[in-house]
Amino acid sequence: MVTEAQSKYLVAVIGAGPAGLYAARQLASQGVHVVLMNRDIKPGGLAEYGIYLSKHKMKEGLRKQFRKILESPQIEYYGNLVVGQKADFSLKELGAMGFQAELVTVGAQGTKWLGLPGEDLVGVYHAKDIVYHYNKLPPFSQKKFAVGERVALIGIGNVMIDIARWLIREVKVSEVIAVARRGPAEIKFTKKEMESVARNLDLEDLDQELVRVSAVMEGVGQDVKAAKDFIYSALPKAEEPISETRFNLKFLASPSRIVGGERGEVRGLEVDDTTLVPKNGDTKAERLGTKRVLPVDSVIFCIGDRVDEEFGLPVRWNEFVKNPEPRFPIDGASYEAYDLETEKPVEGVFVAGWSREASSGLVGVARKDGELGAQAVQQYLETLSPGENIPHDLDEFRSRISQLGKRVVTKEEWQRLEAIERAEAERLGLEEYKFGSNAEMMMAIEKPSPQPAD
Numbered sequence: 001m002v003t004e005a006q007s008k009y010l011v012a013v014i015g016a017g018p019a020g021l022y023a024a025r026q027l028a029s030q031g032v033h034v035v036l037m038n039r040d041i042k043p044g045g046l047a048e049y050g051i052y053l054s055k056h057k058m059k060e061g062l063r064k065q066f067r068k069i070l071e072s073p074q075i076e077y078y079g080n081l082v083v084g085q086k087a088d089f090s091l092k093e094l095g096a097m098g099f100q101a102e103l104v105t106v107g108a109q110g111t112k113w114l115g116l117p118g119e120d121l122v123g124v125y126h127a128k129d130i131v132y133h134y135n136k137l138p139p140f141s142q143k144k145f146a147v148g149e150r151v152a153l154i155g156i157g158n159v160m161i162d163i164a165r166w167l168i169r170e171v172k173v174s175e176v177i178a179v180a181r182r183g184p185a186e187i188k189f190t191k192k193e194m195e196s197v198a199r200n201l202d203l204e205d206l207d208q209e210l211v212r213v214s215a216v217m218e219g220v221g222q223d224v225k226a227a228k229d230f231i232y233s234a235l236p237k238a239e240e241p242i243s244e245t246r247f248n249l250k251f252l253a254s255p256s257r258i259v260g261g262e263r264g265e266v267r268g269l270e271v272d273d274t275t276l277v278p279k280n281g282d283t284k285a286e287r288l289g290t291k292r293v294l295p296v297d298s299v300i301f302c303i304g305d306r307v308d309e310e311f312g313l314p315v316r317w318n319e320f321v322k323n324p325e326p327r328f329p330i331d332g333a334s335y336e337a338y339d340l341e342t343e344k345p346v347e348g349v350f351v352a353g354w355s356r357e358a359s360s361g362l363v364g365v366a367r368k369d370g371e372l373g374a375q376a377v378q379q380y381l382e383t384l385s386p387g388e389n390i391p392h393d394l395d396e397f398r399s400r401i402s403q404l405g406k407r408v409v410t411k412e413e414w415q416r417l418e419a420i421e422r423a424e425a426e427r428l429g430l431e432e433y434k435f436g437s438n439a440e441m442m443m444a445i446e447k448p449s450p451q452p453a454d
């Protein structure tokens, strides 16, 4: 085993979702000492707090891999530790404490607003907050979401299906309406995911909708039957319905306003009718100027996320800016953070996973991206001059942690928490058990272990 003092390099990986965890493993395998810092007490990111709540097998499979990664003595873990401009540590501070490189894998924690009138009404939410809520991530686990009976979901990808699934199979609302700015040929959800809710589809309404949009589809050379077959293909293996919820899909409708009532509540979603225009081998939605209002009492945006603007790295569009001419390209891609003002890379700072490409791809994609980001970091480390290559220790980092005035969770404490939650799940006969607040998690960690009887 290579100890911290013997390691040639010391790297901070910020964010312990799939990208950060697999990056940490890759770096450790090359003799790097890795300090993994994570906002949440538990590692896993969206694999723990995003993937749908009933996908126990998939989640447990991933947890097993994460546990194995974190067994490495070359990877230190600090949960409940936030990095950012106004957080526990800034990137600059970490650099000054002896980390030779920082790999940012904090996901896409910002919110993508469309700037529509009415976005601030009660009953308007973003999918990420809701998935964090039902997956019990504090503080979202403790928040109330005033979801009504008729819910519009904006966007038509797999996240929309997850939210629809929760509304249809857990909350059991009266109606869910998924609103797509483009048409049935531009659906982003997969057949497999649709199978969880397909039996709630209002097929009569769907058929009428497909007839309504067929002329526009044919106008851009799309196959209406193929699009219809795709949606219907989810029916044969669909899950049994357990609610009366009507599930409707509305196409060629771009949201323009959320209509509010006197008490600040949602009364409807106003949409612009759109048509499809060919663009670079794809299509784009163009507003026609005619509007209609869908009578709903809640609106949930399922349109993807953006990175956290407050983190301390330059942001453009929805992502941290990458060096357009990477010094350490991997498969032609850039993993280097870039400062648009100075037009220089941010020295020693790299990005990977959803921090590099927001809301893009499955866990496997984030894993690969983390590993490739780690390779870019390794290339950078090898360029450091001998003076910068001296072994660094973590004394200052550890002493600063103890001065933060908050409880930072170590690897051993997280392992203890996991064991306690597993035991609780077993006791209650549940697939899994999660404490719903940080305070409860901390209390469990601090509780003395029962002593064996003499």
Ligand SMILES: Cc1cc2nc3c(=O)[nH]c(=O)nc-3n(C[C@H](O)[C@H](O)[C@H](O)COP(=O)(O)OP(=O)(O)OC[C@H]3O[C@@H](n4cnc5c(N)ncnc54)[C@H](O)[C@@H]3O)c2cc1C
Pocket: 014, 015, 016, 017, 018, 019, 020, 037, 038, 039, 040, 043, 044, 045, 046, 047, 050, 051, 052, 055, 081, 082, 083, 084, 087, 105, 106, 107, 108, 109, 131, 159, 162, 311, 352, 353, 354, 355, 360, 361, 362, 363, 364, 365, 366
């Ligand atoms: C609702 C939903 C459902 C999904 N379902 C599936 C599925 O079924 N199957 C599948 O393969 N993929 C699924 N995905 C995709 C998958 O979750 C992502 O591809 C993957 O989690 C992205 O990994 P990441 O590490 O880049 O980011 P994340 O998973 O978001 O991890 C980011 C980590 O960074 C930490 N962090 C954030 N900010 C800070 C900070 N300032 N300081 C320190 N740490 C910080 C967080 O605590 C978190 O642990 C789903 C995604 C969503 C949104």
Ligand SMILES: NC(=O)c1ccc[n+]([C@@H]2O[C@H](COP(=O)([O-])OP(=O)(O)OC[C@H]3O[C@@H](n4cnc5c(N)ncnc54)[C@H](OP(=O)(O)O)[C@@H]3O)[C@@H](O)[C@H]2O)c1
Pocket: 114, 154, 155, 156, 157, 158, 159, 160, 162, 180, 181, 182, 186, 188, 189, 193, 254, 255, 302, 303, 304, 305, 359, 360, 361, 362
């Ligand atoms: N079970 C699973 O496997 C699972 C579950 C959840 C998420 N994921 C993965 O996580 C990633 C993110 O998923 P996602 O559903 O958030 O993203 P997505 O697949 O990109 O879908 C986003 C949807 O939002 C729409 N949209 C985006 N911007 C919009 C705007 N300004 N106005 C109106 N509509 C807009 C998009 O329409 P346009 O096409 O017109 O842009 C699209 O329909 C995907 O890779 C997904 O597969 C997987």
